[in-house]
Amino acid sequence: MKKVGLKDIAEHVGVSIALVSYVLNGQAELKQVSKENADKIRAAAERLNYRPNQIAKSLKMHKTHTIGLVVADINYRFSTGITRAIGAEAKKKNYTVLFGSSNENKETFEELISALLNRQVDGLILVPVEDSQDQINMLQKSEVPFVLIDRNFPEIQTNYVALDNYNAAYNATKYLIELGHQRIAFVNYKTTLFHLLERNRGYLDALKDNQIEFSRNWLQEVHSENRNEEITNALDCVLNVDEPCDAVFFATDTLTISGLKYLNRQNIQIPVKISVFSFDESEAFDLFYCPITHARQPLEEMGRMAVNTLLELVNHSLVNNQFNLESTIVVGKSCREL
Amino acid sequence: MKKVGLKDIAEHVGVSIALVSYVLNGQAELKQVSKENADKIRAAAERLNYRPNQIAKSLKMHKTHTIGLVVADINYRFSTGITRAIGAEAKKKNYTVLFGSSNENKETFEELISALLNRQVDGLILVPVEDSQDQINMLQKSEVPFVLIDRNFPEIQTNYVALDNYNAAYNATKYLIELGHQRIAFVNYKTTLFHLLERNRGYLDALKDNQIEFSRNWLQEVHSENRNEEITNALDCVLNVDEPCDAVFFATDTLTISGLKYLNRQNIQIPVKISVFSFDESEAFDLFYCPITHARQPLEEMGRMAVNTLLELVNHSLVNNQFNLESTIVVGKSCREL
DNA sequence: TCATTTGCTTTAATCGTTTAAAGTGATATA
DNA sequence: TATATCACTTTAAACGATTAAAGCAAATGA
Numbered sequence: 001m002k003k004v005g006l007k008d009i010a011e012h013v014g015v016s017i018a019l020v021s022y023v024l025n026g027q028a029e030l031k032q033v034s035k036e037n038a039d040k041i042r043a044a045a046e047r048l049n050y051r052p053n054q055i056a057k058s059l060k061m062h063k064t065h066t067i068g069l070v071v072a073d074i075n076y077r078f079s080t081g082i083t084r085a086i087g088a089e090a091k092k093k094n095y096t097v098l099f100g101s102s103n104e105n106k107e108t109f110e111e112l113i114s115a116l117l118n119r120q121v122d123g124l125i126l127v128p129v130e131d132s133q134d135q136i137n138m139l140q141k142s143e144v145p146f147v148l149i150d151r152n153f154p155e156i157q158t159n160y161v162a163l164d165n166y167n168a169a170y171n172a173t174k175y176l177i178e179l180g181h182q183r184i185a186f187v188n189y190k191t192t193l194f195h196l197l198e199r200n201r202g203y204l205d206a207l208k209d210n211q212i213e214f215s216r217n218w219l220q221e222v223h224s225e226n227r228n229e230e231i232t233n234a235l236d237c238v239l240n241v242d243e244p245c246d247a248v249f250f251a252t253d254t255l256t257i258s259g260l261k262y263l264n265r266q267n268i269q270i271p272v273k274i275s276v277f278s279f280d281e282s283e284a285f286d287l288f289y290c291p292i293t294h295a296r297q298p299l300e301e302m303g304r305m306a307v308n309t310l311l312e313l314v315n316h317s318l319v320n321n322q323f324n325l326e327s328t329i330v331v332g333k334s335c336r337e338l
Numbered sequence: 339m340k341k342v343g344l345k346d347i348a349e350h351v352g353v354s355i356a357l358v359s360y361v362l363n364g365q366a367e368l369k370q371v372s373k374e375n376a377d378k379i380r381a382a383a384e385r386l387n388y389r390p391n392q393i394a395k396s397l398k399m400h401k402t403h404t405i406g407l408v409v410a411d412i413n414y415r416f417s418t419g420i421t422r423a424i425g426a427e428a429k430k431k432n433y434t435v436l437f438g439s440s441n442e443n444k445e446t447f448e449e450l451i452s453a454l455l456n457r458q459v460d461g462l463i464l465v466p467v468e469d470s471q472d473q474i475n476m477l478q479k480s481e482v483p484f485v486l487i488d489r490n491f492p493e494i495q496t497n498y499v500a501l502d503n504y505n506a507a508y509n510a511t512k513y514l515i516e517l518g519h520q521r522i523a524f525v526n527y528k529t530t531l532f533h534l535l536e537r538n539r540g541y542l543d544a545l546k547d548n549q550i551e552f553s554r555n556w557l558q559e560v561h562s563e564n565r566n567e568e569i570t571n572a573l574d575c576v577l578n579v580d581e582p583c584d585a586v587f588f589a590t591d592t593l594t595i596s597g598l599k600y601l602n603r604q605n606i607q608i609p610v611k612i613s614v615f616s617f618d619e620s621e622a623f624d625l626f627y628c629p630i631t632h633a634r635q636p637l638e639e640m641g642r643m644a645v646n647t648l649l650e651l652v653n654h655s656l657v658n659n660q661f662n663l664e665s666t667i668v669v670g671k672s673c674r675e676l
Numbered sequence: 677t678c679a680t681t682t683g684c685t686t687t688a689a690t691c692g693t694t695t696a697a698a699g700t701g702a703t704a705t706a
Numbered sequence: 707t708a709t710a711t712c713a714c715t716t717t718a719a720a721c722g723a724t725t726a727a728a729g730c731a732a733a734t735g736a
Contacts, residue, residue: 001481054456055397056692059721118392143339288625354686394722
């Protein structure tokens with residue numbers, strides 16, 4: 001793979017490297033390069049199929065025009081969606097996105113950040129994993145430009161773009177209540193992640209504000225490591241009891257999938273036997289017999305805001321953005337009126 | 339973001355940059371650096387949180403230790419699977435993967451390749467889009483190390499890792515025949531892509547070898563741009579006719595999803611009314627009421643082979659690998675015995 | 677005593693760009 | 707005639723690393 005550099009063009013045309021650089025960077029008039037030379041240079045560049053060496057350019061310019069993105073798990077619908085959104089906005093701004101998936105693992109998360117920083121990305125967009133506060137603090141201390149997305153730590157003041165998870169869960173619960181549901185279960189992960197805890201809080205407050213007395217077994221928390229097994233128990237605790245719930249609200253799309261699989265196995269018809277509400281959707285819902293009513297996050301908007309916030313940081317504006325966006329309810333057929 | 343370089347460490351310790359470089363590259367003994375200095379240097383690097391500037395390193399070494407990957411569409415299950423597999427193998431070999439999705443668009447495909455080459459990736463792994471022969475020829479002429487994956491052009495001699503698509507389709511069709519099916523439809527994209535045409539050929543040959551007379555309407559080809567609409571017609575031509583088919587074989591997972599959605603809408607029960615066989619699977623199958631019998635591609639193996647072939651090329655071995663791997667049939671419940 | 681070896685360290689060129697600064701003829705002005 | 711201006715072009719120093727090659731004391735050998 002023989003590479004063509006400025007030097008080759010310069011030799012070909014018989015001018016200096018500097019002149020070639022000026023012309024190919026659109027500074028021909030500014031530097032008053034003669035039309036003759038400019039044309040010759042452009043022609044030679046074309047003919048030799050010149051590709052500027054971005055590595056050398058980056059080294060000189062201290063800018064790679066690259067954003068590092070770390071998502072939690074590439075298998076989440078949220079991840080592919082936000083990756084697309086960020087990629088699109090970045091492209092508009094002439095930035096490239098380097099990308100990794102932490103798989104919710106703290107060590108992988110740190111390794112990825114390290115790898116991205118070594119590659120001199122101009123900044124980071126991160127979906128932080130559980131217990132990664134130390135890492136975030138480190139980044140802040142070393143003044144790396146970064147923006148959190150989807151998740152944030154209330155105890156750390158950072159730029160972030162997230163959902164108003166409290167409101168989203170509150171409104172979802174209220175929606176179910178307004179349909180006439182009185183016994184609403186909520187299935188969440190057992191976690192310390194703030195954004196998921198906010199969903200608990202929204203759910204509980206909606207019950208309270210509507211004078212529904214919360215029963216302890218309604219709130220089920222499963223460990224993500226073996227959610228498929230634990231969700232079985234969780235749903236049993238909610239359905240196979242004296243006063244079974246008439247609706248289940250799943251706190252994430254992954255939980256919904258596990259839950260629906262179980263309900264399928266048990267031949268529990270939706271929404272006849274039970275209403276189902278999902279936080280986020282999944283491609284998998286497409287083939288389910290019943291369209292799932294769910295809360296939708298504004299992924300494009302989140303991606304756009306994250307990129308733009310980051311680019312402001314990169315350009316040394318001292319922005320301080322905490323965005324808590326609103327979700328919308330997409331009505332399917334999985335929640336019936338009682 | 340103040341950056342720490344070799345120079346900073348050198349100044350701190352009071353030695354030259356070269357010594358620091360030697361020590362931090364594990365050449366301390368080789369270059370006979372005094373233990374005292376070596377320790378001081380390592381300590382300082384640690385304390386200052388030194389991150390080697392890979393950009394500078396790459397410029398000097400003419401190696402970025404980075405592979406460029408272009409997949410056809412990040413929404414395909416194949417794409418995420420192969421991306422993971424390639425990422426894992428690359429990591430083992432201490433390479434990073436830069437990654438883009440062409441969305442089956444020729445221009446995007448070319449742009450991505452260009453962007454990746456500008457970033458001086460050491461080589462490319464590509465899922466070529468339709469009609470990209472010229473681009474592939476260009477790459478070959480400019481001696482860029484690359485490996486095609488999933489798809490190849492029989493008229494161009496390149497390194498590639500693909501499925502034996504003929505065999506896979508042949509065996510799938512044979513499987514349906516052995517279950518007693520005599521009227522088997524095949525739904526494919528209307529395309530010039532070799533790997534998909536091979537599936538046609540495998541299907542047709544299997545029919546012939548089993549003395550089943552092929553009926554023209556059995557082979558349905560839809561345009562990918564509006565497959566959801568066209569597949570409706572396609573299935574009508576196959577099911578709502580005098581002698582309807584008793585099995586449908588979809589040539590890709592995306593076609594299967596579209597098909598199943600239609601069959602759902604029409605309340606056509608699987609496998610009672612019709613057997614369904616899919617090429618590849620999708621996460622979406624998880625929530626379908628009936629596990630879909632499908633041909634599975636050995637993604638891990640493909641990823642491994644692609645990376646290893648590419649790295650041999652990068653290291654100037656003149657390998658010439660054409661891999662056509664075998665698929666396996668994953669038996670679900672969507673094909674019944676007649 | 678002088679030369680050589682040993683042990684350790686520094687110097688300086690290089691990778692492919694960018695870009696301020698200096699250079700160079702030709703023409704215009706004083 | 708001397709000098710300023712103009713219209714270009716080249717020179718050379720970065721950027722942050724790698725790495726031959728050279729440098730330099732102290733120790734050893736003749």
